[in-house]
Every structure is written in C-alpha cells, then in structure tokens.
Amino acid sequence: MSVQDLLELAREKDIRVATAESCTGGMVAAALTDVAGSSDVFDRGFVTYSNAAKRDMLGVRADTLDAVGAVSEEVAREMADGALARSEAHVAVSITGIAGPGGSDVKPEGRxxxxxxxxxxxxxxxxxxxxxxxxxxxxxxxxxxxxxxxRKGVTAIAS
Structure with a gap:
C-alpha cells in the first residue's frame, strides 16, 4: 500500500493521523504531506528529538525516561499516547531510536x-x-x- 493509498483509506473512513518522531526528525510527517490534499487526513506531527521535548510536548514521564531511556518501547508507547491525546487524530505512530553512527552494546545503532x-x-x-x-x-x-x-492502525479502525 502506498502513502497515497493509506491517505485514501483514512479519508474514506474519516480517520485522522498524527506522528511523534525522534530519530526520524519528521520524515514520516514529510512522507504524508508530500501527497497533495493530505491535510484532511494528517492532523499534526511532533518532532521530539530531546528528552525535554518528549516530556513537554507529549507528556512522556521523566520517571520512564530515567528508568529505561529514550530508546525503549515504554517511551515509544508514551509518545504515541501523547500524540493521540494532544491531537485530533484517531491513530498516532511514534518512533524513537538510534540512527547512528554509534550506539552501545546495550542499545546498538539501528535499534x-x-x-x-x-x-x-x-x-x-x-x-x-x-x-x-x-x-x-x-x-x-x-x-x-x-x-x-x-496503515495497520487505520485498517484496525476501518474494519
């Protein structure tokens, strides 16, 4: 399914989407808005590169960041929940990771x-x-x- 197809499916079901991005720096939002007319589906994108931005813009808890670090499923869940709660979207995706170069034995590049x-x-x-x-x-x-x-999230609502 192309981005165009995703947007059309969401449009047919009157579903709006939001993004919360760290390591991609807005690339998902850009891919969605590269398609003309996407404004009726794409509500907003949050680029939260720093931990402070994750806390301030998305409500990620400082305790979570301190306990497991920004690159964790726990933070990814809180980012997605925060994007959904702070938007008019029905579906929100979040991304946090180590694009590189670098990383560590515990959190390697590419995670x-x-x-x-x-x-x-x-x-x-x-x-x-x-x-x-x-x-x-x-x-x-x-x-x-x-x-x-x-696409998976939109399909879950659409079915």
Whole structure:
C-alpha cells in the first residue's frame, strides 16, 4: 500500500493521523504531506528529538525516561499516547531510536522502537533491529516501518 493509498483509506473512513518522531526528525510527517490534499487526513506531527521535548510536548514521564531511556518501547508507547491525546487524530505512530553512527552494546545503532496508538484500542509497541545500515538508511527504514504501522492502525479502525 502506498502513502497515497493509506491517505485514501483514512479519508474514506474519516480517520485522522498524527506522528511523534525522534530519530526520524519528521520524515514520516514529510512522507504524508508530500501527497497533495493530505491535510484532511494528517492532523499534526511532533518532532521530539530531546528528552525535554518528549516530556513537554507529549507528556512522556521523566520517571520512564530515567528508568529505561529514550530508546525503549515504554517511551515509544508514551509518545504515541501523547500524540493521540494532544491531537485530533484517531491513530498516532511514534518512533524513537538510534540512527547512528554509534550506539552501545546495550542499545546498538539501528535499534528503533515504535508505538502505535489507536482510539479505543490498547497502545502497542515494538522494537526493530535494522542494524548498522548507516544513518540515512536506518532513518528511511524507520520511516517506512512507521508508515506500515499507520496503515495497520487505520485498517484496525476501518474494519
């Protein structure tokens, strides 16, 4: 399913979407808004690169950040929940990860955590290990995965 198809499905069901992005820096929002007429589906995007932005803009708890760090499924869930709560969207996706270069033994380059919040459903999260593909390729892979999650969320409402 293309981005155009995703937007058309959401439009048919009167579903709005939002994004909360860290390591992708707005790439998912850009992919959605690259399509003319997306404003009736795409509500808003939050680029929350710093922990302070995650707290201030999305309501991610400082305790969560302190306990597990920004690159975690817990933070991804809180980011998605925050985006859903602070928007007019029905579906929100979040991304937080280590695009590289660098990383650590505990959190290697290419580890990206995603959250998916859908109105009326339990928020889900997952971690994808893209590997040390290089910064650009990790970010592109994370963007594409987030778009697939948005499709999943829209489909869950649409069915």
């Amino acid at each position: 990206v955590c995603f959250g998916l919040a859908v109105s009326g459903l339990t928020t889900s999260s997952e971690t994808v290990e893209f590997g040390a593909l290089g910064r650009t390729r990790v970010r592109e892979a994370a963007r594409d995965h987030a778009l697939a999650l948005l």
